[in-house]
Amino acid sequence: MKIKYTLLHKDSKTNARYGLLETNYGKYETPIFMPVGTQATVKTLSPEELKDINSAVILANTYHLWLRPGEDVINKAGGLHKFMNYDGPILTDSGGFQVFSLAKNKDKDIVEEGVHFKSHLDGRPLLLTPELSIQIQNKLDSDIAMSFDECPPYPVTYEYMKKSVERTLRWAKRGLDVHQNPRQSLFGIVQGGEFQDLRKWSALETTKLNFDGYAIGGTSVGEDKPTMYKMIDDAIIYLPHDKPRYLMGVGDPIDLLEGIERGIDMFDCVHPTRLARHAHAFTKNGKINLRNQKFKEDFSPIDDDCDCYACKNFTKAYIRHLLVAEETFGSRLLSIHNLRFLIHMMEDIRTSIKNDEFLTYKNNFLTQYQKKLH
């Protein structure tokens, strides 16, 4: 079946939404943060560990899986869920962001048909089109597929962005036309950069196509925070209330709060797992670098309010030792912690929205998070 979103409660003081997302693999309350499993694995974690941290939807990357191991291998395995042995919902992105971010500019040619570029693995020339992106995602058999869009860098000229959003809309229609998997939902993506009228146009035209959900794209591409928040404001007012809204590539705790306040239901980002691989951990008092010498004999958990496996079983001193000694169990523990931190935060946020106390939660969180105890 397609996913189904039900708005259960709107916060009385903000646009924050508490909702229910029904999927082929269970029902999940929103807003949610979605861990990223780029190559059909959330880096360092097992499927059971994902369940333990109460993850709902996870992401996988169409571009990466297209190149390796190939969508046909995954299709023969019975789809992405069976291939990676994950029985929760999976969202695949379109591959567009990777094409634009991984290929060098000189190796990339955006034409009406699609994007010509060179593989980041072996340099061979490739063409990704809106149709191919959807066909690959059909084969991967994810629960939610994304339209193939152009994600321009920041900033580009108004003229460039106008042509780009028009093309992205044509690509969205072409993707819809070939989409065939009845179990798979398809989300449209609103682009338009920091230009208010282009965001409006993109939102209105994209929603006319009646996708199963809508993403706001083109954020976290180099713009400053106020600009990012304005991009959300400019688009979200035109999105329907009965479909989920997804802010792509955003995973900083402060940005999650700002997004939720504006009515976003879904987020994803490599931030928590990438931070983990660089020895950083979220805590209620801000981020800390676990390699820091001061944690050498700190036998307390990363965050004493955290209920994750790492915090329940290991000390900062031990995790620091693992990181300094370059033992992968260290980045695994930090990945579990950082993902659980954001997912736990979402649980608390959902409760706060239900109780019309989102702003209180937000202010309390920010006061503590920005104290910089460390």
Next chain:
Amino acid sequence: MKIKYTLLHKDSKTNARYGLLETNYGKYETPIFMPVGTQATVKTLSPEELKDINSAVILANTYHLWLRPGEDVINKAGGLHKFMNYDGPILTDSGGFQVFSLAKNKDKDIVEEGVHFKSHLDGRPLLLTPELSIQIQNKLDSDIAMSFDECPPYPVTYEYMKKSVERTLRWAKRGLDVHQNPRQSLFGIVQGGEFQDLRKWSALETTKLNFDGYAIGGTSVGEDKPTMYKMIDDAIIYLPHDKPRYLMGVGDPIDLLEGIERGIDMFDCVHPTRLARHAHAFTKNGKINLRNQKFKEDFSPIDDDCDCYACKNFTKAYIRHLLVAEETFGSRLLSIHNLRFLIHMMEDIRTSIKNDEFLTYKNNFLTQYQKKLH
């Protein structure tokens, strides 16, 4: 308490022994294979995963922990068990092997007092003595400590080896004199290389010191297999029947069988986890390289007789994908599998000894293992 070994049954056709090892952290049947957790972590695995594969004793390396994070940090944490949150028995080696293998010859000076050498991490000059090794192990609070011995390369001259085993014996006495941890057992190490009379002398003199167990050292240092097996033969006949016998650094399945046939009770080796990090897996039909193209669409488990987490949940195709894409979850799955393979093998071997069928087990195993189906 000190460990206690009870010989429960001797195979009727070979010297293979089935016994019971009572430790501070539970009772374990022998023979056992001990996973190596060099830096207070068995690479890529959690303590729970170690329990899941039915591990008994695990190893940690005194040399590595002395350098990083330092024995005082671990002591302040409450000892190695608490530091790494492992509630099974832990054996620490003496650090000797690492000093001899990691430091370059020109950076190493073996004198009566101990060994002067340079740290493999930062080149600073260090001196490890028999007393210091034991004192560090006392602080680590492992369940079994090892005597500090010289482990010469292969081959050395008879004259060198004779001086070396004599010094190793003096070092063993010095270690015993400073050993103070009443919860910690101390094992002596028999050296002597390939020289029958030196092995005999070393075994007889070392056992006079009444250690809690005995290791056969100086194997797996470059000698051929028949020589290794002869080293065991030459030493083991002089070891007491009421103490465990430990063959250091041996983890190849064929060598485990040869060792057990000769009366060995304990083995350790980095082999299974190192193989895993190089994409190799044990199977009942020999080792396979999971990166091989032929596994790209192989949706069967690594070994269909294996009950490990990797084999119960994932296919060769998926694990191959993880390894090719350099995802650490791949080497974690292979590490779990390879360790479980050896531990499972030990379970079957113990049953075979109890039933006086060790030779049948050995022959069946070797026939299948050496078939080279792959």
